[in-house]
Amino acid sequence: MLDYAALADFAAVLRTGSFDAVAQILGVTQSAVSQRVKALEERLRCNLVQRTRPAAQPKRAKGCCATLTMLPLWKLS
Numbered sequence: 875m876l877d878y879a880a881l882a883d884f885a886a887v888l889r890t891g892s893f894d895a896v897a898q899i900l901g902v903t904q905s906a907v908s909q910r911v912k913a914l915e916e917r918l919r920c921n922l923v924q925r926t927r928p929a930a931q932p933k934r935a936k937g938c939c940a941t942l943t944m945l946p947l948w949k950l951s
Contacts, residue, residue, distance in 0.1 A: 880914040883907050887923060 886896040887907070897904040908925075915922050 877910065877914065877917070880910040880917075883910045884914055884922060887911060893925075 883896060883900075886899065887893055890896055890899075893904045893907045893911075897907045900907065911923060
């Protein structure tokens with residue numbers, strides 16, 4: 875089963891382009907956000923985010939998947 879908190883973190887990273895920004899919004903460490911997204915990537919067996927400084931970018935091949943993942947989460951917020 876997928877971790878919906880990790881999906882929400884992933885969507886937030888895509889919206890903000892930053893693990894740090896998401897961590898500040900959620901009141902957790904950047905490491906916690908990164909670990910949840912990494913666990914999601916491991917569960918899905920693919921890299922979803924290219925971790926670069928200063929911004930996190932969706933992997934090109936996963937851009938469509940990332941957009942589709944975010945749509946239902948926007949409806950929940």
